[in-house]
Amino acid sequence: MPGLRIEQNSKKIVLVVCDRVSSAEATMIADEIAKKTASKGKRKVLIYVISPLGRPEYFEAIRRVIQENIGLSMSIRYSGSKPEDILELIERLGNPDVVVVGSCRNFIQALDNTGYENIVVICPGKSDTL
Amino acid sequence: MSSRKGFEIVITSDRTMMSNHHGKEFLGFMTTGPVIGLPKWLWMWIAAPKMKVDNLGRPIEAPYGLRKVEAVLQDAGYNAAIVDPDHIRKHLDTMKVLMIGHHDFFAYGPPSCEWWMLTGKEPVNRVSFRKFMESPAVREAKRRGVKIIVGGPAAWQWLWALEEWKKWGVDCVVDGEAELVITDIVEAALNNESLPDYVYVGPADVPSVEQIPLIKGASVNGLVEIMRGCPRGCRFCSVTLRPLRFISIERIVKEIKVNVKAGVKNTILHSEDVLLYYADGVKPRPEPVLRLHEAVLKTTTGSIAWSHASLAAIKYAEEKYRLVSKLMNDMIIPRQKYIGVEVGIETGSVRLAKIIMPMKSAPYSPKQWPEVVEDAFRIMHENHIVPAATLIFGLPEEKPEDIMATAELLDRLKPYRSLIVPMFFVPMGVLKNKEWFRTHMLREEHIDVLIQCLRHSVRWAEDIMNRFYVREPLLLPVRLGLKLILLYVRRNMDKVKPALEAMLRKKCETSETGYSEQ
Numbered sequence: 154m155p156g157l158r159i160e161q162n163s164k165k166i167v168l169v170v171c172d173r174v175s176s177a178e179a180t181m182i183a184d185e186i187a188k189k190t191a192s193k194g195k196r197k198v199l200i201y202v203i204s205p206l207g208r209p210e211y212f213e214a215i216r217r218v219i220q221e222n223i224g225l226s227m228s229i230r231y232s233g234s235k236p237e238d239i240l241e242l243i244e245r246l247g248n249p250d251v252v253v254v255g256s257c258r259n260f261i262q263a264l265d266n267t268g269y270e271n272i273v274v275i276c277p278g279k280s281d282t283l
Numbered sequence: 284m285s286s287r288k289g290f291e292i293v294i295t296s297d298r299t300m301m302s303n304h305h306g307k308e309f310l311g312f313m314t315t316g317p318v319i320g321l322p323k324w325l326w327m328w329i330a331a332p333k334m335k336v337d338n339l340g341r342p343i344e345a346p347y348g349l350r351k352v353e354a355v356l357q358d359a360g361y362n363a364a365i366v367d368p369d370h371i372r373k374h375l376d377t378m379k380v381l382m383i384g385h386h387d388f389f390a391y392g393p394p395s396c397e398w399w400m401l402t403g404k405e406p407v408n409r410v411s412f413r414k415f416m417e418s419p420a421v422r423e424a425k426r427r428g429v430k431i432i433v434g435g436p437a438a439w440q441w442l443w444a445l446e447e448w449k450k451w452g453v454d455c456v457v458d459g460e461a462e463l464v465i466t467d468i469v470e471a472a473l474n475n476e477s478l479p480d481y482v483y484v485g486p487a488d489v490p491s492v493e494q495i496p497l498i499k500g501a502s503v504n505g506l507v508e509i510m511r512g513c514p515r516g517c518r519f520c521s522v523t524l525r526p527l528r529f530i531s532i533e534r535i536v537k538e539i540k541v542n543v544k545a546g547v548k549n550t551i552l553h554s555e556d557v558l559l560y561y562a563d564g565v566k567p568r569p570e571p572v573l574r575l576h577e578a579v580l581k582t583t584t585g586s587i588a589w590s591h592a593s594l595a596a597i598k599y600a601e602e603k604y605r606l607v608s609k610l611m612n613d614m615i616i617p618r619q620k621y622i623g624v625e626v627g628i629e630t631g632s633v634r635l636a637k638i639i640m641p642m643k644s645a646p647y648s649p650k651q652w653p654e655v656v657e658d659a660f661r662i663m664h665e666n667h668i669v670p671a672a673t674l675i676f677g678l679p680e681e682k683p684e685d686i687m688a689t690a691e692l693l694d695r696l697k698p699y700r701s702l703i704v705p706m707f708f709v710p711m712g713v714l715k716n717k718e719w720f721r722t723h724m725l726r727e728e729h730i731d732v733l734i735q736c737l738r739h740s741v742r743w744a745e746d747i748m749n750r751f752y753v754r755e756p757l758l759l760p761v762r763l764g765l766k767l768i769l770l771y772v773r774r775n776m777d778k779v780k781p782a783l784e785a786m787l788r789k790k791c792e793t794s795e796t797g798y799s800e801q
Contacts, residue, residue, distance in 0.1 A: 157471060159464040159482055196487035199479075209448045209480060216442040219483065220710070223524055226485035230477070 160228045163197035164190040165249045167232070167242055170204045170214045172255035179217030181275050182254055186218070189250050190225055197226040201242055201249075203260065205234045214255070236263035243269060289339070289377030292356055292363035292469060294349050296384050296435075297415035299408040301367055302331035303344045305761050307753060308504045308551060308588065309623060309671065314411070315387065315395040317404030320771030321764065327407065329764040333369065340370020343545055347502040347553065348435055349384050352461060354496035359466045365500065372420040380472045381424055384435035388412050389447070391440045393673070393706035400707065401783070416451045430454045430472035434461055436521075442481075459484025460511075460525065462495055492528050498538050501545035505585065506553050507538040509575065513555035514565055515593065517640040519629070519678060519708065522555050529561050532578045539582045548585030557589040557624070558596040558606070565645040567600040569609075576614050587615055589624040594659035595644050597626075601662045611666040621667040621751045628656050628703070629675045631692030632685035639678050653692045660699040669747055670701045674736065676729050677708035677720025686728035693735045700747065702740045705733055730783045737779060741772055 166186055174182065190198045204211035208231040212219075219227065232242050236259050243249055243264075253261060254275040264272055295301065299314035313330035321329075334342040345353075345365040356363035366374060371381070387395050390409035399406050415421065425431065431453045433441060438458035441448050448456075455468060455478040464484055471478055498507075512527035513520070539550055552575070554560065561571035579587055600606035615622055627643070630636055636643065636652040644652045663670050674689060693703065707720040748769070753762045 156476075157464070157467050157479070159468075159484065159488055160479070196485060209445050209453075212442050212445055212448075212481070219442060219481065220439075222483065222485075224485055225483075226488045227481070227483040228479040229481040230479045 157228065159197065159226055160199045162195065163199040163226070163228065164193050164195045165199045165201065165246055167201045167203060167239065167246070167249050167251045168215065169239060169251065169253040169257050169260045170202060170206070170211060170255055171257040171260070172214065174214050174217055174254055176217060178254055178275050179221055182218045182252060183221030185252055185273055185275065187225065196224070200227065200229045201232040201246070202229060203233050203239045203242065204231070207234060236260050239263065240267065289374040290362055290364045290366065291377055291473065292361055292380045292382065293371050293374050293378050294353050294363060294365045294382045294384070295368050295371055296346060296349065297368055297412040298327070298333070299331045299411045300346050300385055301334055301342060303334060303503050304330065305332060305758055306504060306549065314408045315390070315406055316398040317402050317406050320768050325764060329761055330407065334367055336367045336370055339364070340366045340373050341500070342367045344501045344503045344547055346384065347498065347506045347508065350498035350500060350502050351496065352382060352384065352465060354499050355462050355465055356469060357499060358496050361469065368415050371424070375420065375423055375427065378424055378429050380430045380432060380469055381421070383431065383433045385412060385437050386435065388433070388437045389440045389444050391443060391709065392437055393709050394704055396709060397705070397707040416447070425452045430478065432457060432468065432472065434458065454478050456481045457484070458482065460489045462490040463488050486526060489525060492530055497534060498541055501542045501547040504551055505539065505542040505547045505549045506551040506590070507535055507542070508553045509535055509557065509560055510554045514559070515640070515642040515645065517643055519639060519675060532575055535575065536578050536582050539579060543583050548583050549588070550579050550583055550585060551588045551590055552579070553590040555591050556593045556596055558592050558600050565595065565642065567596050567606060569600070569604045569606045572606060572610070576610055580614060580618070586619040588622055591625045593643065594626055594628070595647055595655050597659040597662055598655050599646060607662055607666050607668070611668065616667060621669050623669050623671065626659070626670045626672045628672045628692070630678065630685060631656070631689035633688070635678060635681060635685045638680055653695070656692060657695050660696050660701060663701070664699040669751065672701055672703045674703065674705040674732070675708050676705055677724055683726060683728050686726065686732055690728070690732050690735060693732065693739065697739065700743050702743060703736045704740070705736050725783070725786065730780065733783065734780050737776060741769065741776065744769055
């Protein structure tokens with residue numbers, strides 16, 4: 154349980170990002186985050202970012218997502234770069250919502266292998282729930 | 284709380300922020316531009332002279348936002364203080380957290396980015412901030428494992444400065460009102476726990492008035508906050524995203540007393556719209572505004588300034604209650620010759636005003652926007668209020684006819700004493716996901732308006748200096764420096780238009796259009 158006030162009582166989302174996020178994808182991710190957060194009656198979101206882009210380079214990919222947000226308090230934590238990291242994270246967080254964007258085949262495969270279902274893959278033009 | 288040994292938490296900024304600009308807040312704007320017409324050292328001395336400090340390097344005056352963070356941490360019992368950037372090395376042995384705030388870390392904000400794009404030279408605020416971050420003291424602090432937390436109104440700029448973020452080892456960026464969230468971020472940093480990379484403080488975590496602490500040391504030029512947020516909802520502005528809160532006169536007076544005790548007698552009332560203090564929506568109410576000014580005048584013998592006011596509030600307050608002339612004639616003019624204030628014109632186009640800032644003219648209709656601007660300028664001129672006004676180029680959905688409308692409005696503003704500064708659109712507020720305005724988007728119409736503004740502002744700057752500004756004998760060298768800059772600008776004014784037109788021709792040769800499809 155995170156101790157920071159801004160992270161208390163927040164919706165936890167794991168965001169896996171592998172490439173630069175387009176404007177359309179950013180809007181879709183932001184909408185997805187807002188929807189998932191609101192559905193739990195929360196006004197804060199804690200985003201764990203898994204990205205092979207590294208820290209802080211991953212912001213190059215997700216800054217549009219941050220810019221799309223207005224109403225939610227947001228805390229963003231970098232949580233690793235490899236498929237193993239996401240497996241460890243979802244175990245630690247206990248079935249969190251996972252949003253995947255970009256060419257993240259390894260990550261999707263790793264989640265698929267464990268039968269993980271709470272995942273949304275954002276693709277330009279569509280959003281698929283696995 | 285003070286420490287003889289040193290501080291664990293050092294709060295600071297670079298020299299362009301940590302200065303009282305000779306007691307002339309407006310001179311601080313020189314730090315948003317590149318050096319022109321003067322040697323760099325002289326430019327910096329005029330714009331951002333060093334601050335007086337105590338033996339621990341604590342400045343007598345410090346930026347108000349940093350003072351709030353300092354107060355929050357000191358109230359929570361931390362060994363924290365604001366330290367002048369030239370003196371942080373004194374705390375290397377004790378420092379565990381270095382907190383840095385800024386209005387414009389990388390000169391990506393308005394108007395810095397505009398001067399940078401037009402001149403091709405880095406503004407001094409950017410240069411100064413880089414120099415600070417790469418100073419031996421900051422590098423040594425980082426080498427010793429000090430955690431770096433950055434924040435303030437320009438926190439968003441770090442999202443576009445990832446190379447610097449990495450190079451300088453920034454641990455956490457805090458974007459938004461920090462009062463309620465900063466203490467445990469600092470606690471985590473002190474405990475060497477992992478920090479979030481980026482924190483955005485949304486409405487769920489903004490403080491109530493009672494949760495905002497009083498400053499414990501003097502603020503730069505006596506700035507005190509009288510309200511937070513703004514009810515107008517302009518789509519380009521980040522302030523409107525915050526809930527509106529009024530600070531009580533009692534609390535304001537307490538902060539002024541802190542300033543006066545430190546020898547800072549002047550007061551800048553900070554608000555997005557001073558005349559909306561305890562207003563009825565967007566309609567000013569005379570009683571609270573008069574009571575506020577009475578209280579300030581009773582508390583200090585120094586001068587008063589307003590940070591911002593809206594043109595609609597100025598017109599309404601004067602026409603409905605004669606409030607502006609009452610404030611000026613009965614309260615302010617007996618003490619000082621003029622008052623300075625920042626106001627936003629943004630556009631002269633009714634069409635664009637309706638789309639981007641439909642409430643900016645309220646309680647008047649957006650259709651009356653040009654008339655509201657002109658009337659407010661006349662009222663200010665007649666009452667010795669000197670506005671520094673902004674325009675915004677490249678607002679989303681801007682069309683050439685909108686710029687023409689702005690040009691027509693500027694013609695009508697010629698007789699009124701003012702400075703008018705065009706700024707390039709920087710995505711903020713509800714429009715923060717939109718495109719930045721860049722020089723390749725400049726059109727002929729923009730250039731004409733730029734030149735109009737330059738001529739208007741140079742003409743009135745001379746008048747303002749002759750009548751009001753920097754008249755104190757002690758500031759004669761500053762006055763001479765400013766005169767030299769004005770002379771340089773006047774002499775080179777005729778070269779500006781051809782240079783901008785050449786920039787435009789270059790753009791046409793590369794077939795870039797000024798507007799994206801809308």
